[in-house]
Amino acid sequence: MKHFKRTLLALALLSFVVQACGDSGGEKKDTTMSGFSPPSDTPVFDGSRTFAYLEQQVAFGPRVPNSPAHERCLEYFVRFFDSLGLPAELQRFELPGYKDERLALTNVIVHINPSISRRILLAAHWDSRPWADMEKDPDRALRPIPGANDGASGVAVLMHLAELMKATPPSIGVDLVLFDGEDYGREGDESMFLLGAKYYSASRGTATSEILFGVLLDLVGDRDAEFPREELSQHYAGDVQTMIWDEAARLGLDRFSARQHSAILDDHVPLNKVAGIKTVDIIDAALVGGDPSSARRQYWHTLGDTPEVCAPETLHDVGRLLVSIIYGFHSI
Numbered sequence: 001m002k003h004f005k006r007t008l009l010a011l012a013l014l015s016f017v018v019q020a021c022g023d024s025g026g027e028k029k030d031t032t033m034s035g036f037s038p039p040s041d042t043p044v045f046d047g048s049r050t051f052a053y054l055e056q057q058v059a060f061g062p063r064v065p066n067s068p069a070h071e072r073c074l075e076y077f078v079r080f081f082d083s084l085g086l087p088a089e090l091q092r093f094e095l096p097g098y099k100d101e102r103l104a105l106t107n108v109i110v111h112i113n114p115s116i117s118r119r120i121l122l123a124a125h126w127d128s129r130p131w132a133d134m135e136k137d138p139d140r141a142l143r144p145i146p147g148a149n150d151g152a153s154g155v156a157v158l159m160h161l162a163e164l165m166k167a168t169p170p171s172i173g174v175d176l177v178l179f180d181g182e183d184y185g186r187e188g189d190e191s192m193f194l195l196g197a198k199y200y201s202a203s204r205g206t207a208t209s210e211i212l213f214g215v216l217l218d219l220v221g222d223r224d225a226e227f228p229r230e231e232l233s234q235h236y237a238g239d240v241q242t243m244i245w246d247e248a249a250r251l252g253l254d255r256f257s258a259r260q261h262s263a264i265l266d267d268h269v270p271l272n273k274v275a276g277i278k279t280v281d282i283i284d285a286a287l288v289g290g291d292p293s294s295a296r297r298q299y300w301h302t303l304g305d306t307p308e309v310c311a312p313e314t315l316h317d318v319g320r321l322l323v324s325i326i327y328g329f330h331s332i
């Protein structure tokens with residue numbers, strides 16, 4: 001993902017957001033969240049187990065499209081979901097890369113309770129950025145990033161949620177989607193980011209009424225993570241964002257702050273704009289571009305995005321919240 005502020009497109013979209021939000025501020029009330037009530041009894045989310053899934057992904061090496069590590073990690077996901085008895089649907093597609101090669105990309109989709117029409121979508125990206133372009137050293141900037149926080153963290157949370165939902169099926173349906181090709185683009189080239197989310201969203205068409213809403217996880221592993229209210233999420237899915245942040249407050253999860261943050265280009269944009277699925281991005285937004293308040297948190301899109309900057313406690317907080325959301329909804 002990247003800052004929207006840096007691009008002309010971003011500026012255009014931001015002005016649209018400002019105009020469109022007007023006085024409503026994305027806080028419109030509707031009935032989407034009417035099925036939610038905080039659950040009293042939920043499965044226990046294990047942050048340490050989730051951290052191991054983060055480490056296992058990183059151990060393959062950077063999951064850059066067309067690389068052996070990318071292929072091996074895809075096989076690992078297939079084995080993982082097969083072993084749970086939740087076989088993954090592989091949405092394969094090809095696009096031209098920067099060197100005129102064909103990029104072989106795959107979205108991994110897992111349907112929990114496939115027969116239940118009332119569903120939510122949980123997503124994260126599994127690919128790693130091919131260039132550490134925030135490195136100051138030009139040689140280092142040509143190398144791919146480890147992607148522990150930027151990629152593996154969100155996927156790890158979804159993997160453990162799949163285990164919990166298999167053992168204790170929720171009342172609603174859940175689609176888990178691991179997007180490929182999120183971080184492929186060169187700085188400033190909007191067209192080459194979010195490749196998997198764009199493909200998934202276009203292939204759904206507009207017949208998405210069965211999906212109540214979506215939640216995107218990105219950069220959810222840093223040990224000092226803070227999750228503010230991101231602007232585009234608020235604009236497109238303000239009621240969903242309010243529900244999630246209210247539940248975080250009820251659970252005492254202080255990382256979810258009331259602070260507002262400017263628009264970030266991420267996989268929730270095509271989900272909202274193309275698929276029409278109201279989707280909220282849970283993202284440690286200050287990391288994008290390097291957190292100006294912390295020297296330690298300057299590793300975004302560098303070779304320093306390793307498991308050492310992440311912590312099981314953060315993964316736990318995100319997973320704990322999603323458990324509450326998932327088990328707080330009931331099918332009608």
Ligand SMILES: [Zn+2]
Pocket residue numbers: 001002129150183301
């Ligand atoms: Zn990234």
